[in-house]
Amino acid sequence: MKLVGEKTVKGILGTIAFSAISALLLIALFILNEGLPFIFKYGVREFLFSSDWQPHLNKFGIFPMIAASLWVTLGAMIVGAPLGVAVALFLSEYVPQAVMRIIKPTIELLAAIPSVVYGFIGVMVLAPIIRNSFGGPGLSLLAGSIILGIMILPTVISISIDSILAVPQSFREGSLALGATTWQTIHMVIIKASKSGIIASIILGLGRAIGETMAVIMVAGNSVNIPTSPFNSVRTLTANIALEMSYATGLHRQALFATGVILFIVIIILNSIASVAIKKRTIKK
Amino acid sequence: MAKLKPIFLLFITVIFILLGCGKGKTAFTMAGSTAFQPFAEKLADQYMANHSNVSITVQGGGSAVGIQSANSGAAQIGMADLVILPTEAKSLTSIVVAKDGIAVVVNPKNQVNNLSTDQVRDIFNGKIANWKEVGGVDAAITVVSREAGSGTRSSFEQIITNITLKKDALIQDSNGTIRETVANDANSIGYLSHGLINDKIKPLKIDGQESSSESIIAGKYKLVRPIFLLLKDAPSGEIKNFIDYILSSEGQQTIQKNGLIPAK
Numbered sequence: 001m002k003l004v005g006e007k008t009v010k011g012i013l014g015t016i017a018f019s020a021i022s023a024l025l026l027i028a029l030f031i032l033n034e035g036l037p038f039i040f041k042y043g044v045r046e047f048l049f050s051s052d053w054q055p056h057l058n059k060f061g062i063f064p065m066i067a068a069s070l071w072v073t074l075g076a077m078i079v080g081a082p083l084g085v086a087v088a089l090f091l092s093e094y095v096p097q098a099v100m101r102i103i104k105p106t107i108e109l110l111a112a113i114p115s116v117v118y119g120f121i122g123v124m125v126l127a128p129i130i131r132n133s134f135g136g137p138g139l140s141l142l143a144g145s146i147i148l149g150i151m152i153l154p155t156v157i158s159i160s161i162d163s164i165l166a167v168p169q170s171f172r173e174g175s176l177a178l179g180a181t182t183w184q185t186i187h188m189v190i191i192k193a194s195k196s197g198i199i200a201s202i203i204l205g206l207g208r209a210i211g212e213t214m215a216v217i218m219v220a221g222n223s224v225n226i227p228t229s230p231f232n233s234v235r236t237l238t239a240n241i242a243l244e245m246s247y248a249t250g251l252h253r254q255a256l257f258a259t260g261v262i263l264f265i266v267i268i269i270l271n272s273i274a275s276v277a278i279k280k281r282t283i284k285k
Numbered sequence: 286m287a288k289l290k291p292i293f294l295l296f297i298t299v300i301f302i303l304l305g306c307g308k309g310k311t312a313f314t315m316a317g318s319t320a321f322q323p324f325a326e327k328l329a330d331q332y333m334a335n336h337s338n339v340s341i342t343v344q345g346g347g348s349a350v351g352i353q354s355a356n357s358g359a360a361q362i363g364m365a366d367l368v369i370l371p372t373e374a375k376s377l378t379s380i381v382v383a384k385d386g387i388a389v390v391v392n393p394k395n396q397v398n399n400l401s402t403d404q405v406r407d408i409f410n411g412k413i414a415n416w417k418e419v420g421g422v423d424a425a426i427t428v429v430s431r432e433a434g435s436g437t438r439s440s441f442e443q444i445i446t447n448i449t450l451k452k453d454a455l456i457q458d459s460n461g462t463i464r465e466t467v468a469n470d471a472n473s474i475g476y477l478s479h480g481l482i483n484d485k486i487k488p489l490k491i492d493g494q495e496s497s498s499e500s501i502i503a504g505k506y507k508l509v510r511p512i513f514l515l516l517k518d519a520p521s522g523e524i525k526n527f528i529d530y531i532l533s534s535e536g537q538q539t540i541q542k543n544g545l546i547p548a549k
Contacts, residue, residue: 056434139466222458223454243456246345252434
């Protein structure tokens, strides 16, 4: 009787696990199936490098969106990565473990705030500040970068802390015994030993930043425009899909799926790099 | 297992209740224009209150979805708010049920009160880039428009004519976010459905004409678009009764009370 129960549970769990994987496969197949034919029909170069996005005239160049996605993500890295790594180093090296155990989950709560709330704060607080101090519309590349930089903090911080704590205690003791200060230990030993983990945390943050949609739609202004300054309004790949999806039919709809294909490829590349970096770290250990 | 029993019973009961609901009822779906969606919901509620044998589902999706779903049969009634219906809609039966003005709006702090059609076109095309060129303060104009495919945007561009939206115009994806953006930015200009004007934004006169209901009914204000219901065949049965209700004085009053302009 007991054995039968065991087998049933295994079967049920197996089915559930398989359906989760097949959902991923189905989504990938669906996007590729809808988007790839369009890319080849329209011309890869024309689609990727033309900056003319005028759906009503059947012109679908997504270069401004690619540029915007890359700039916004780069901006988010400039804001989020140093901040996140600094917080991780401080919490793991300068603060007693007991305090860290309270602060780390608190920071991870940042990830539980819905992106629409980040967007709302961006529109209500950040955009007016940027508009009043630098001019321009306020809803801009800079606003998007700052909001995304904050949104990726929990990812960067918690994975960085994990990899810093994975550095063996003997490394620290050895360094201190040689007369190094805490800071010298951090930048000469700890950072070097946990480098791949920190890089992985930044790349995972990057993946989150490039895929974020709602907050970016709200704060970045959404002009189809190759930015020439951080105060320009921009539209990212994700925003392009979400904004026009509900109206699009025919070729326009296929073009949005094709935008999804490009986004999908970019995110797969980023995640692969991150998982290679993480694997390196475990092997080292 | 014993714990699952009440859940199972509840599940069965819910299914039977749902099945019971469908019995003997005429059901149909409306889909399309988000501008008309709240009105359609209100009208459907009122109609269903008096006709318990009818069940009407109202969905949004935009004017393009309205045309598409009426064509494909996914919805029995499509809703679209366009000045000129596209060729896909030519084979459909179209009925005008209301009119909606498009107001060109600015921040209340803006001193400009009136623009000509040419000035509006030049502002949205980027030819006029500073408010002082149209009698305002010396400040760059922030143009706010809707996303490609929006019924409000295509109507606006068709009436103003010859618009090639300037590249750095902000794009917002609903009437509501346009209103928020214009309310927050003292130098911005946008356009939205007449029914959604409030005191956080200021509607401009166009060629000296106010965007008031009276002026729209009198035909003086030019930024007006019709709201169409689209059907695959000529209306019949309960669908016809419902459309007759929308066009009746009671239905038209509901439309007017909530900010749209009656069809006639």
